[in-house]
Amino acid sequence: MxxxxxxxxxxxxxxxxxxxxxxVLESLDLTIAPGEFIAVCGQxxxxxxxxxxxxxxxxxxxxxxVLIDGLELPRPDRNRGYVPQKYSLFPDKTVxxxxxxxxxxxxxxxxxxxxxxxxxxxxxxxxxxxxxxxxMGLRESDANKYPDQLSGGMQQRVAIAQALIMRPKILxxxxxxxxxxxxxxxxxxKLVRTLWAETGTTILFVTHNIAEALYLxxxxxxLGKDNPDASAKVVFELSVxxxxxxxxxxPCRDEIERxxxxxxxxxxxxxxxxxxAEFAG
Amino acid sequence: MLFRIDASxxxxxxxxLSWFLFAAGIALYFYTAHNRHVENPEDKVVPSLRQLGQGLxxxxxxxxxxxxAPDDQATMSLAKKFFTSMxxxxxxxSAKRFAWAMLLxxxxxxxxxxxxxxPVFGQFFLRFxxxxxxxxxxxxxxxxxxxxxxxELSKIMLIVIGVTPTIILDTFNLAKSVPQEQxxxxxxxxxxxxxxxxxxxxxxxxxxVLNSIRLNLKSIMLFLFAGEMIASQDGLAFRIALLRRHMxxxxxxxxxxxxxxLLFLVDLTMRVANRKLHPWFREA
Numbered sequence: 001m002x003x004x005x006x007x008x009x010x011x012x013x014x015x016x017x018x019x020x021x022x023x024v025l026e027s028l029d030l031t032i033a034p035g036e037f038i039a040v041c042g043q044x045x046x047x048x049x050x051x052x053x054x055x056x057x058x059x060x061x062x063x064x065x066v067l068i069d070g071l072e073l074p075r076p077d078r079n080r081g082y083v084p085q086k087y088s089l090f091p092d093k094t095v096x097x098x099x100x101x102x103x104x105x106x107x108x109x110x111x112x113x114x115x116x117x118x119x120x121x122x123x124x125x126x127x128x129x130x131x132x133x134x135x136m137g138l139r140e141s142d143a144n145k146y147p148d149q150l151s152g153g154m155q156q157r158v159a160i161a162q163a164l165i166m167r168p169k170i171l172x173x174x175x176x177x178x179x180x181x182x183x184x185x186x187x188x189x190k191l192v193r194t195l196w197a198e199t200g201t202t203i204l205f206v207t208h209n210i211a212e213a214l215y216l217x218x219x220x221x222x223l224g225k226d227n228p229d230a231s232a233k234v235v236f237e238l239s240v241x242x243x244x245x246x247x248x249x250x251p252c253r254d255e256i257e258r259x260x261x262x263x264x265x266x267x268x269x270x271x272x273x274x275x276x277a278e279f280a281g
Numbered sequence: 282m283l284f285r286i287d288a289s290x291x292x293x294x295x296x297x298l299s300w301f302l303f304a305a306g307i308a309l310y311f312y313t314a315h316n317r318h319v320e321n322p323e324d325k326v327v328p329s330l331r332q333l334g335q336g337l338x339x340x341x342x343x344x345x346x347x348x349x350a351p352d353d354q355a356t357m358s359l360a361k362k363f364f365t366s367m368x369x370x371x372x373x374x375s376a377k378r379f380a381w382a383m384l385l386x387x388x389x390x391x392x393x394x395x396x397x398x399x400p401v402f403g404q405f406f407l408r409f410x411x412x413x414x415x416x417x418x419x420x421x422x423x424x425x426x427x428x429x430x431x432x433e434l435s436k437i438m439l440i441v442i443g444v445t446p447t448i449i450l451d452t453f454n455l456a457k458s459v460p461q462e463q464x465x466x467x468x469x470x471x472x473x474x475x476x477x478x479x480x481x482x483x484x485x486x487x488x489x490v491l492n493s494i495r496l497n498l499k500s501i502m503l504f505l506f507a508g509e510m511i512a513s514q515d516g517l518a519f520r521i522a523l524l525r526r527h528m529x530x531x532x533x534x535x536x537x538x539x540x541x542x543l544l545f546l547v548d549l550t551m552r553v554a555n556r557k558l559h560p561w562f563r564e565a
Contacts, residue, residue, distance in 0.1 A: 076468035106471030
């Protein structure tokens with residue numbers, strides 16, 4: 001199996017002045033192949049966001065290595081897209097400018113923005129951005145709105161478009177839908193599944209909701225710890241085969257119940273949030 | 282009714298209430314002026330409406346009495362009279378210093394931004410500027426006069442020393458408070474360090490920086506006036522200080538109101554510009 005991301009004996013500890021160092025992750029190993037859809041879940045404070053930030057390059061491990069395509073990368077770059085739960089859009093830019101921001105930044109420095117070529121390219125990018133808007137299920141009339149004029153779900157749609165226009169190798173989503181109401185959330189989950197299938201982007205999706213993880217991921221990774229002071233580790237790992245999915249794309253109800261039980265047993269504390277109601281449809 | 286939190290006065294009442302103190306102040310002034318003029322028709326402490334009118338017309342139609350009047354003073358057009366008048370020349374002199382101070386706030390904002398964005402830069406300057414911020418600008422005024430002489434430079438330096446540390450530190454804090462997500466997002470979208478600093482962080486904090494400058498307008502004016510009152514040959518504050526010696530209340534009062542009006546207009550302009558430039562920004 002070829003590998004895109006490899007976590008090699010990762011340890012993370014935070015040093016807070018005057019306290020003993022707090023271990024968050026310890027000897028964590030993980031390999032992710034291109035095209036996988038990894039859903040990471042676990043209870044609050046178990047280091048799932050830390051793991052995402054390590055892969056993103058926004059944080060460095062205290063021990064071990066994070067390899068992307070075999071390389072240790074010092075900081076976030078254009079190959080790794082990022083959709084956080086909050087502050088996912090630039091508040092000072094319109095929807096359209098938010099989407100075209102990446103390519104514009106990458107292709108044109110401050111001075112090159114003054115050239116006529118920039119104006120031409122900008123028009124192309126705007127057309128492309130309209131295409132993404134449509135794909136995300138937004139209207140053209142939303143293009144010139146500012147983020148705070150959009151609902152939470154629409155903001156996240158724009159944020160996904162903003163990340164995807166860069167065609168990143170990896171898309172990292174950190175609790176991206178956790179602030180949304182259940183109906184919007186279900187729509188967004190469908191959207192991301194569709195986009196994943198269409199683009200083949202490797203996605204790592206962090207959530208505290210098991211049902212969401214089971215629906216989205218081709219592989220579900222559960223992080224947990226033995227006791228509150230211990231560091232977190234992978235307590236459960238599970239592939240969700242297509243055969244377990246019904247025609248709607250959701251795993252069958254029996255499958256979900258079985259897998260949720262497995263995960264809950266594994267995660268012990270039982271504080272993992274399960275929203276079975278979402279599967280009623 | 283008076284102390285009810287849920288009181289909702291109608292428009293007429295609200296209008297009357299909000300203008301009442303103005304009306305009362307003006308009425309009290311002229312009542313006092315009238316009483317004093319009954320006792321002494323030449324009273325200068327509380328000038329009457331006629332004296333105020335005289336002072337105002339002298340200030341806006343005649344040049345500074347210490348300077349030579351132009352030969353064609355009598356035949357000048359009203360506009361020309363105004364643009365050679367005492368009030369106008371004083372305003373221009375003060376406005377120039379004010380403009381210099383505002384211009385020097387641009388490097389202050391840039392310094393604050395860089396300190397907030399680049400930790401090495403921040404470490405280099407922060408402690409020193411925190412120290413600098415605690416120096417009472419007026420206490421170094423004598424040093425400034427000795428070091429820079431008593432001309433323009435020392436007055437502008439007074440404003441710079443008094444106000445820029447506040448603006449630098451404020452911009453620094455604003456830049457620091459931009460959520461980490463936004464900066465990481467910038468990197469993932471192909472931006473480099475300066476791209477993140479200028480095109481993401483600076484643009485986001487700009488309306489707040491402008492608000493911070495608006496709040497500091499009064500400090501800027503305060504230092505400007507202190508400099509002008511102590512050592513100057515022209516300017517609005519110089520005139521007010523000079524006329525104090527002649528008990529020229531009939532000119533001082535119009536000057537004070539004129540300065541207040543100017544400051545209000547500068548503030549209003551900045552507020553409107555802020556709203557027009559940053560339509561996305563929602564906060565008072």
